[in-house]
Amino acid sequence: MSEPLLAVRDLHAWYGEGHALHGVNLDVYRGETVTLLGRNGVGKTTTLRAIMGLVRKREGSVFFNGSDLIGLPLHRVAHQGLGFVPEERGIFATLSVDENLVLPPVVAEGGMSVEEIFDLFPNLKERRNSPGTRLSGGEQQMLAIARILRTGVQMLLLDEPTEGLAPVIVQRIGELLATLKKRGMTILLVEQNFRFAARIADRFYLMEHGKVLEGFPVAELAAHTETLHEVLGV
Amino acid sequence: MTMIFGIPIQALLGQLLVGLINGSFYAMLSLGLAVIFGLLRIINFAHGALYMLGAFIGYLLLVHLGIGYLPALILVPLAVGVFGMAVERAALSRLYRLDPLYGLLFTFGMALVIEGVFRFYYGVSGNPYAVPSLLAGGTNLGFMFLPNYRGWVVVASLVVCIGTWLLIEKTRLGSYLRAATENPELVQAFGVNVPLLLTLTYGLGAALAGLAGILAAPVYQVSPLMGSDLIIVVFAVVVIGGMGSILGAIVTGYMLGLAEGLTKVFYPEASNLVVFVIMAIVLLLRPAGLFGRDA
Numbered sequence A: 001m002s003e004p005l006l007a008v009r010d011l012h013a014w015y016g017e018g019h020a021l022h023g024v025n026l027d028v029y030r031g032e033t034v035t036l037l038g039r040n041g042v043g044k045t046t047t048l049r050a051i052m053g054l055v056r057k058r059e060g061s062v063f064f065n066g067s068d069l070i071g072l073p074l075h076r077v078a079h080q081g082l083g084f085v086p087e088e089r090g091i092f093a094t095l096s097v098d099e100n101l102v103l104p105p106v107v108a109e110g111g112m113s114v115e116e117i118f119d120l121f122p123n124l125k126e127r128r129n130s131p132g133t134r135l136s137g138g139e140q141q142m143l144a145i146a147r148i149l150r151t152g153v154q155m156l157l158l159d160e161p162t163e164g165l166a167p168v169i170v171q172r173i174g175e176l177l178a179t180l181k182k183r184g185m186t187i188l189l190v191e192q193n194f195r196f197a198a199r200i201a202d203r204f205y206l207m208e209h210g211k212v213l214e215g216f217p218v219a220e221l222a223a224h225t226e227t228l229h230e231v232l233g234v
Numbered sequence B: 001m002t003m004i005f006g007i008p009i010q011a012l013l014g015q016l017l018v019g020l021i022n023g024s025f026y027a028m029l030s031l032g033l034a035v036i037f038g039l040l041r042i043i044n045f046a047h048g049a050l051y052m053l054g055a056f057i058g059y060l061l062l063v064h065l066g067i068g069y070l071p072a073l074i075l076v077p078l079a080v081g082v083f084g085m086a087v088e089r090a091a092l093s094r095l096y097r098l099d100p101l102y103g104l105l106f107t108f109g110m111a112l113v114i115e116g117v118f119r120f121y122y123g124v125s126g127n128p129y130a131v132p133s134l135l136a137g138g139t140n141l142g143f144m145f146l147p148n149y150r151g152w153v154v155v156a157s158l159v160v161c162i163g164t165w166l167l168i169e170k171t172r173l174g175s176y177l178r179a180a181t182e183n184p185e186l187v188q189a190f191g192v193n194v195p196l197l198l199t200l201t202y203g204l205g206a207a208l209a210g211l212a213g214i215l216a217a218p219v220y221q222v223s224p225l226m227g228s229d230l231i232i233v234v235f236a237v238v239v240i241g242g243m244g245s246i247l248g249a250i251v252t253g254y255m256l257g258l259a260e261g262l263t264k265v266f267y268p269e270a271s272n273l274v275v276f277v278i279m280a281i282v283l284l285l286r287p288a289g290l291f292g293r294d295a
């Protein structure tokens, strides 16, 4: 197999004195959708934030496209082709929907135009002049994903995009991710809902206590159901 | 003579004009303070010193190099802005991760040093800066006599305040600034050079203070103390308007200038106090300030 697009090696991270990641290893290949599973508090969000460089105290390596991101200033990371959709969505209250949408700078060609995005998300277009945080939770999640699609990044880090959303919206987000995948987007998804993730993911990683326990392809999901129920407590 | 509430209308309008002039400076200075506080979370105690620096650079340009008022209107904000950016890069940028108290102490110390240097060389007495000939004289408005320079100060400060407000509310750079005020890390993770944005923002705030300084030079005397005399009132303006609120800083600046002017007509003894009385009332009734968002 070719080189992974993203290769995380022995990644450690700390919050103050608290050691949150204890040597995370994972690979994501170009065009793949990989889902990170694990109970609350095991370090899934911290893994994504440490890959981006949002956790300051970290050690190890994060190879993206062959070069190590550790040591790059935070604002250079997106320009390498990595886009981030945070768990709390990060929609800005003092910016209109339009302004939220065009806030992240375009880092490469091949991103969607604002028109394409509005075709995909007609309700964002209707509300384009209202403050970003006036949108419903589902619309805010759509906006958080949409604004990254404009930037032309090669890979998305998505943190629990379906958390707290109604089933209809979850369905729509699933369709959206499937569309993105068809267009060749590489996705690292954090998700509690592995039935949702099973519809789009190629592979899974299971996390516990700040470490990645094991990885397996979607075909082996059935064989792992028991372990998953146990580890995830669902 | 026309009277209003037993006061000659000329006296009333005259004091309102003085209030409007003072308000123009309050607005420009509190605007810069609000912009800096919003993004950098630093209470810039050096703001008065930067205003004084602006007036002095204008004065020194004129006295030593013969460079007059009009070029100074460009050169002074540039110089003070560049000075501010250098200070931000060299010192303030190292303090962001520490307790906000360090930023406050640093800028307070910097104000003392800048004022101390000018006091050492120029003493405390004021130096006059002549009104530029282009704006000398006055205009009879029929109901009152308006010195042209004072009219110019009001217009210039309005243009500067509205321009800065448009820059922040309507441009792409402004949307970066507003977003980074809410969540600087996320904006930086999107690929925006937030450290540079912080430097430019402090530079902008400093440049606004410098511009206010050169505009003030022909109105007040150019003296090392002119900044510290003004800055206390300006801090009160920022508190009344709501810390970090751009529109609040502008509107409150003009309003308080006018309130001072009116007080001078009706109850002169209280004119120096009125701002602080208003501040106390606002803090009691609306602690986030008139335009502040409740945290």
Ligand SMILES: Nc1ncnc2c1ncn2[C@@H]1O[C@H](COP(=O)(O)OP(=O)(O)O)[C@@H](O)[C@H]1O
Pocket: A015, A018, A020, A038, A039, A040, A041, A042, A043, A044, A045, A046, A047
């Ligand atoms: N900002 C923070 N400060 C201190 N500890 C944190 C912070 N964020 C997360 N943690 C801790 O780090 C661990 C991993 O958290 P997180 O990555 O958010 O888990 P997950 O996303 O898997 O639910 C938890 O023990 C959590 O309490």
Ligand SMILES: [Mg+2]
Pocket: A044, A045, A046, A087
């Ligand atoms: Mg999480």
